[in-house]
Amino acid sequence: MGEMIESNLESMSELVSLCKRRGYIFQSSEIYGGLASCWDYGPLGVELKNNVKSRWWKAMTYRPDIEGIDAAILMHPDVWKASGHIDNFTDPLVDCKNCKSRFRADNIDINAACSNCGKKDTFTEPRNFNLMFKTQMGPIEDTSADVYLRPETAQGIFVNFLNVQGTMRKKLPFGIAQIGKAFRNEITPGNFIFRTREFEQMEMQYFIKPGTQKEAMEDWKERRHKWHVDNGLRPENLRWAPHDSDNLAHYADMATDIEFKFPIGWGEMEGIHSRTDFDLKQHQEHSGKKLEYVDVMDGNKKYLPYVLETSVGCDRTLLALMCDAYRVENKGEDNERVVMRFHPAIAPIKVAVLPLSKKLEEPAKKLLEEIQMDYKCEYDVSQSIGKRYRRQDEIGTPYCITIDFDTLEDKAVTVRDRDSMVQERVPLDKISDYLRERLRF
Ligand code: ATP
Numbered sequence: 001m002g003e004m005i006e007s008n009l010e011s012m013s014e015l016v017s018l019c020k021r022r023g024y025i026f027q028s029s030e031i032y033g034g035l036a037s038c039w040d041y042g043p044l045g046v047e048l049k050n051n052v053k054s055r056w057w058k059a060m061t062y063r064p065d066i067e068g069i070d071a072a073i074l075m076h077p078d079v080w081k082a083s084g085h086i087d088n089f090t091d092p093l094v095d096c097k098n099c100k101s102r103f104r105a106d107n108i109d110i111n112a113a114c115s116n117c118g119k120k121d122t123f124t125e126p127r128n129f130n131l132m133f134k135t136q137m138g139p140i141e142d143t144s145a146d147v148y149l150r151p152e153t154a155q156g157i158f159v160n161f162l163n164v165q166g167t168m169r170k171k172l173p174f175g176i177a178q179i180g181k182a183f184r185n186e187i188t189p190g191n192f193i194f195r196t197r198e199f200e201q202m203e204m205q206y207f208i209k210p211g212t213q214k215e216a217m218e219d220w221k222e223r224r225h226k227w228h229v230d231n232g233l234r235p236e237n238l239r240w241a242p243h244d245s246d247n248l249a250h251y252a253d254m255a256t257d258i259e260f261k262f263p264i265g266w267g268e269m270e271g272i273h274s275r276t277d278f279d280l281k282q283h284q285e286h287s288g289k290k291l292e293y294v295d296v297m298d299g300n301k302k303y304l305p306y307v308l309e310t311s312v313g314c315d316r317t318l319l320a321l322m323c324d325a326y327r328v329e330n331k332g333e334d335n336e337r338v339v340m341r342f343h344p345a346i347a348p349i350k351v352a353v354l355p356l357s358k359k360l361e362e363p364a365k366k367l368l369e370e371i372q373m374d375y376k377c378e379y380d381v382s383q384s385i386g387k388r389y390r391r392q393d394e395i396g397t398p399y400c401i402t403i404d405f406d407t408l409e410d411k412a413v414t415v416r417d418r419d420s421m422v423q424e425r426v427p428l429d430k431i432s433d434y435l436r437e438r439l440r441f
Helices: 012-021 043-061 077-082 154-158 161-167 213-230 278-287 314-325 358-371 385-395 405-410 428-438
Strands: 005-008 025-027 039-041 066-068 090-095 102-104 127-130 134-136 146-148 174-183 198-208 238-242 254-262 265-276 293-295 301-303 306-313 326-330 336-340 351-355 377-379 399-403 412-417 423-427
Touching: 012 025, 012 314, 012 326, 039 043, 043 066, 043 174, 043 198, 043 213, 043 314, 077 146, 077 278, 154 174, 154 198, 154 278, 154 306, 161 174, 198 213, 198 314, 213 238, 213 254, 213 265, 213 306, 238 265, 254 314, 265 278, 265 314, 278 306, 306 314, 314 326, 336 385, 351 358, 351 385, 358 377, 358 399, 358 405, 358 428, 385 399, 399 428, 405 412, 412 428, 423 428
Parallel strands: 066 174, 351 377, 351 399
Antiparallel strands: 005 326, 025 039, 090 102, 090 127, 134 146, 174 198, 198 306, 238 254, 254 265, 265 306, 293 301, 326 336, 399 412, 412 423
16 A cells, blocks of 8 residues: 555635535525525535534533623614724725726725736725625615614624623623624625625623733633634644734724634634723713623722623634645545544534445444434445445544444444544444544533
C-alpha cells in the first residue's frame, strides 16, 4: 500500500458541490432559478446545524448564571431607534454609473476601474445604505406601520433584561442567551453561506458590574475559543483579530473577533464585544422605563450593568466546521477517499447500518430499531460495501456497522471506524454499550 497523502479543502466550490450532492445545502427556490445568496439546509445540513446549536446552547445555558430566551423577530420600531440601527447600521454604497453594479465603498478602490464592466471613473459618490429590511405590520400601508426584521438578536435580550433578572432572581454577573434568525440587506453577499441576507446568530449578553469588563473579556475570550476547538476546529485555523480604537462599533469600548481560515482567506466567525451600558441606557431613555439593577451585595446601589457580548454566526460556524473537516486522502493505486473528519458530536449521521445482502435485512432492521432513537442513523443496502463506506466517509459518519452472514451464526457485527478504517467484531448485545462509550458528549 502506498504512502498516505492527505490534503485539505482547496476551494469553496469543491465544498458547494459536495453540499449539494450529499444533501447538506441547496440553493433557495432552485427550481425557479434560485434566489441570490439564499440557501436551504437539506436533510444533512439541518442535522449539522442542530448539532451546532445544541452544543452552543448547552455550553452557554446549562450553567447557573446564564438563562436562555427566544424573542420575536419583529420588535417595536423604537427599539431600532434606541439601539442606533436606524441611524448607524449602514454600509457605504457606490454604484457603477455604466453597468449599475453596486459595491461596498470600503471594499474597493473607488479610483480603480469597475471590476464588473472594466470602465474607469465610473463610481458615484459613496452614500450610506441602511442594512435593515423594512416591512409593514397589519393591513394598513402607512409609514406608521413600518417594522424591521431584526438585524441582530441582541436587542431582544436587552429589552428583556429586567424580565429575566426579576423572574429568575438573578444577581450580577449573569447572562442571557438566544439563538435566532437575523436579517441584513447586505450590499455584497456571497461566498456560499459566509455572507447571506438571512442567517442565524447565537448570542449571549453577560451583564456585569461596571469596571469589570476587562476580566469578563478575558474570561469569555478563553471560553469561546475553547468551544470552537472542542467542536473539532484545528487551533492553527483560528486567530484573534482585535479591533483597534478607530475600528470599534458605536456601542463598544473593547472588541475582538475570532477569525477562521476559510478557503477565501481569514474571515470573522465570532465577535466578542464589551458594549458598556450603551444599550440599556438607550432603552431606558427611549422607553421611559427604568432598567437599573439594584445591587443588594453593594448597599442597594442602583446602576445600569455593563455588558460583555459573545456573538457567533451559526451558519459561519457550520461553514468553518465543514471546511476544516474536509480531507482528501490518497493512498495511491486509485485508493482515494474524501472524508469529513467531523468531531462525532458534530457529524450529522452518527451510525450507518449496512446489511451485506438484502437477505440480511431482518437482523439489520432489528438493530436499527434498537439504536435509532439514540443516534441519527442511515440505513443503506444498495451497492458494494466499499462504495457504501465511501459514501459514509464523504458525509463524516463516525461508525459503520455491517451485518453479514456470520452475524446469523455468531450474533456479532463488524464496526468500522471512519478515521482509522479499522474494523472490529462486536457482539450484537454489546453494540449499545459500544456506541454509548464512543458517542458520549
Ligand atoms: P461582518 O464584518 O462580516 O459583516 P459583523 O462584524 O457585522 O460581520 P456582527 O454584527 O458582529 O458581524 O455579527 C456577529 C456574527 O454574525 C459574525 O461574526 C458572523 O458570524 C455572523 N454574521 C454577521 N453577518 C452575517 C451575514 N451577512 N451572513 C452570515 N453570518 C453573518
